[in-house]
Amino acid sequence: MDILKVLSRGIKHNQKNKPQAAGTLTQLPSAGALPRPQLFHDPVSARGKKRKRRPDAQNDEQAVEDDDVSDVDYFAPKEPAVEPVPDTDQAPPKKRKIRLLDEDECRQILRSHRLKFTILSGSPKVEDKEDEQASKKNKRRKEAERNMGEKEKKDDYRKQIFPQPLNSFGELQHIYDVSPQLAANVSAQGFRVPTEVQMGSLPLLLRPVTALKKSKSVEVPGLENGAHFLAVAPTGSGKTITFLIPAIDGVLRRRAELGRDKDGHVLEVVVVAPTRELASQIVNEGRKLAIGTGVRVVLMKRGLRLAAEEVKQVKGNDDEGSGSEKESEDDASEESEDDKAGKDGGKPLARVDILVTTPKTLLNFLSGGKPGTRQILPTVRSLVLDEADVLLDPIFRKQTMGIWRACTHPEVSLTCWSATMASNIESLITKQLDKRSKRAGTTPRPVIRLVVGLKDAAVPNITHKLIYTATEPGKLLALRQLLHPVSSADSGPPLRPPFLVFTQTIERAQALHDELKYDIPLEAGGSVRVAVLHSSMTDRDRSKIMARFRAGEVWVLITTDVLARGVDFAGVNGVVNYDVPTSAAGYVHRAGRTGRAGREGGVAVTFYTKDDIPFVKSVANVIAASEKQAGKTEEGGGVQKWLLDALPKVAKEDKRKLKSSWERRREHNRAQAIEASKRRKRQRREEGEEKVEEEGEWGGLED
Numbered sequence: 001m002d003i004l005k006v007l008s009r010g011i012k013h014n015q016k017n018k019p020q021a022a023g024t025l026t027q028l029p030s031a032g033a034l035p036r037p038q039l040f041h042d043p044v045s046a047r048g049k050k051r052k053r054r055p056d057a058q059n060d061e062q063a064v065e066d067d068d069v070s071d072v073d074y075f076a077p078k079e080p081a082v083e084p085v086p087d088t089d090q091a092p093p094k095k096r097k098i099r100l101l102d103e104d105e106c107r108q109i110l111r112s113h114r115l116k117f118t119i120l121s122g123s124p125k126v127e128d129k130e131d132e133q134a135s136k137k138n139k140r141r142k143e144a145e146r147n148m149g150e151k152e153k154k155d156d157y158r159k160q161i162f163p164q165p166l167n168s169f170g171e172l173q174h175i176y177d178v179s180p181q182l183a184a185n186v187s188a189q190g191f192r193v194p195t196e197v198q199m200g201s202l203p204l205l206l207r208p209v210t211a212l213k214k215s216k217s218v219e220v221p222g223l224e225n226g227a228h229f230l231a232v233a234p235t236g237s238g239k240t241i242t243f244l245i246p247a248i249d250g251v252l253r254r255r256a257e258l259g260r261d262k263d264g265h266v267l268e269v270v271v272v273a274p275t276r277e278l279a280s281q282i283v284n285e286g287r288k289l290a291i292g293t294g295v296r297v298v299l300m301k302r303g304l305r306l307a308a309e310e311v312k313q314v315k316g317n318d319d320e321g322s323g324s325e326k327e328s329e330d331d332a333s334e335e336s337e338d339d340k341a342g343k344d345g346g347k348p349l350a351r352v353d354i355l356v357t358t359p360k361t362l363l364n365f366l367s368g369g370k371p372g373t374r375q376i377l378p379t380v381r382s383l384v385l386d387e388a389d390v391l392l393d394p395i396f397r398k399q400t401m402g403i404w405r406a407c408t409h410p411e412v413s414l415t416c417w418s419a420t421m422a423s424n425i426e427s428l429i430t431k432q433l434d435k436r437s438k439r440a441g442t443t444p445r446p447v448i449r450l451v452v453g454l455k456d457a458a459v460p461n462i463t464h465k466l467i468y469t470a471t472e473p474g475k476l477l478a479l480r481q482l483l484h485p486v487s488s489a490d491s492g493p494p495l496r497p498p499f500l501v502f503t504q505t506i507e508r509a510q511a512l513h514d515e516l517k518y519d520i521p522l523e524a525g526g527s528v529r530v531a532v533l534h535s536s537m538t539d540r541d542r543s544k545i546m547a548r549f550r551a552g553e554v555w556v557l558i559t560t561d562v563l564a565r566g567v568d569f570a571g572v573n574g575v576v577n578y579d580v581p582t583s584a585a586g587y588v589h590r591a592g593r594t595g596r597a598g599r600e601g602g603v604a605v606t607f608y609t610k611d612d613i614p615f616v617k618s619v620a621n622v623i624a625a626s627e628k629q630a631g632k633t634e635e636g637g638g639v640q641k642w643l644l645d646a647l648p649k650v651a652k653e654d655k656r657k658l659k660s661s662w663e664r665r666r667e668h669n670r671a672q673a674i675e676a677s678k679r680r681k682r683q684r685r686e687e688g689e690e691k692v693e694e695e696g697e698w699g700g701l702e703d
């Protein structure tokens with residue numbers, strides 16, 4: 001197969017050989033596959049009643065059966081923004097009464113979609129029912145516990161809850177009472193059915209008491225004020241709108257309660273994301289959902305002034321922000337300049353309801369007050385950590401904890417989102433929440449965790465391939481073969497553009513770009529089709545590359561882990577791990593840049609050489625688990641059992657050594673990013689121009 005044929009399929013070349021601009025995306029081969037945003041539909045054993053269709057479901061234009069979505073192209077350009085819903089002076093539309101499902105029905109639907117809710121803190125009461133039905137239930141539960149055997153599993157089972165699932169987006173308005181405008185904005189996105197994470201999280205986050213109204217077996221104390229929430233759900237499963245909808249709804253509700261008008265903006269929600277690319281993507285999504293509501297979603301930038309309170313820094317009272325982790329060089333290098341920005345009292349306060357930020361940018365603002373003081377954000381009611389496991393990883397921990405500490409409202413709720421969540425991060429979160437509620441003297445809120453599918457092994461809907469090459473030059477050759485396969489016998493599955501190539505360091509990304517940039521013939525667009533993006537580039541260059549890749553102009557984007565998390569490129573067909581990711585979580589996030597919203601046909605190719613073998617086992621395990629989830633057999637799979645068995649389990653000592661070698665690379669990346677940041681500052685001073693912050697690279701999470 002010739003690359004030219006593949007690349008030019010569906011793409012018209014204009015006369016001057018210019019790359020096609022926006023609008024080509026839906027004609028790229030990527031638009032072909034039919035997405036099913038829901039990943040799981042297990043048949044559930046006929047325990048109790050079968051799922052009933054609501055009598056009015058047919059009237060609900062959004063409650064479509066899954067089969068009906070086959071002709072929907074979720075990657076087509078979205079509809080233009082909706083018109084604001086007419087003012088509420090007119091009589092509100094009559095609300096339809098929708099029956100809540102009973103606990104058994106909820107249990108069945110949640111199981112069928114592999115949604116598991118566990119209470120991580122407090123002790124939910126298991127009701128002591130006298131009646132026959134309840135004792136039957138208890139019997140069944142005890143039997144199940146006996147079967148599971150281990151104590152740990154028993155505890156887990158007892159703490160499970162079965163809230164109402166969101167069966168259609170129409171229920172947002174009809175059961176969970178979100179504003180008609182917000183409901184219209186969701187509907188304008190063109191989504192037909194909620195994904196699993198949306199199905200599970202939205203009822204609990206919007207109206208927790210309603211969501212658990214029919215839950216008879218477990219009582220969750222303290223739920224009236226809401227819950228803290230951790231969601232672990234596959235990449236590309238729509239977590240962004242899942243935290244944005246309740247955020248906007250919360251602002252609107254409080255505005256109504258307090259009688260604030262549309263222009264009365266109070267910073268109520270802070271969303272933290274690890275990179276600038278992800279933060280601005282969240283702002284875009286938020287603004288689409290907030291159209292016509294008056295809710296302002298703003299990206300935190302250098303020089304933006306927020307309504308913060310200045311308090312005296314109390315020495316020795318910094319246990320949340322401190323820890324074993326040392327201050328990163330990045331922090332130190334930025335401090336003096338940010339001090340100046342924070343002290344700029346001349347700028348007006350920003351009018352913000354929802355602030356989206358990278359950790360460092362906001363922390364720089366908070367620590368930029370008078371010496372010996374810090375600034376706090378007492379009006380914030382909700383803190384959202386997107387990619388929470390990396391935000392609480394030592395690289396970002398100090399900064400994230402600093403922000404959390406600044407959200408001093410006693411009722412502040414925390415929600416954490418990621419496709420991967422190690423148990424040490426979970427316990428860090430629950431311990432911190434416990435400490436905070438003790439300190440504030442408030443009734444602790446429950447901490448609820450939702451896991452969709454298999455925790456940490458979640459890229460079930462794509463093809464995975466591990467390719468061994470004996471040497472480094474062999475790797476480059478193999479990548480070229482993927483780009484220009486000469487026969488069907490060539491190794492690896494066909495890789496169709498657009499695709500992302502991940503390397504471990506900035507230097508390697510640059511070097512690979514130099515190697516590949518002339519590999520696309522001029523007739524197909526030439527060197528502009530191959531681009532590189534990493535954190536030592538300027539913000540402006542990064543944004544330009546992002547825009548060109550999204551528009552379908554760039555077909556091969558070479559990058560580092562800076563794009564591994566959260567970034568949603570419509571229709572990315574493939575991911576190449578030119579360098580093996582150093583952890584299972586790293587693999588999940590990189591591979592998850594393809595196959596978004598349940599779309600099939602994505603391919604993740606991972607090259608490895610002899611030197612990489614110690615890292616391959618954890619990648620191979622993720623692949624095997626993902627394929628098992630997808631019900632694939634060994635023959636069709638990307639990793640053969642013999643290989644999985646043969647790959648060495650790395651001894652602790654060796655892992656430590658290897659880790660330090662990767663740490664060195666990561667440090668090197670950071671040093672490069674710092675150097676670049678200093679260079680940009682110098683440039684800024686010379687140009688007198690103000691630019692926004694940069695984040696360093698991170699090298700993925702260690703197992």
Ligand SMILES: Nc1ncnc2c1ncn2[C@@H]1O[C@H](COP(=O)(O)OP(=O)(O)OP(=O)(O)O)[C@@H](O)[C@H]1O
Pocket residue numbers: 037074191192193194195198233234235236237238239240241418419565566567568592593596597
């Ligand atoms: N119900 C839905 N049906 C179809 N597409 C959806 C639905 N909800 C969200 N999407 C789309 O799915 C894509 C992925 O969503 P999003 O970026 O929120 O995923 P994510 O779960 O945050 O992924 P990651 O873990 O990689 O950050 C987006 O393009 C979004 O518009």
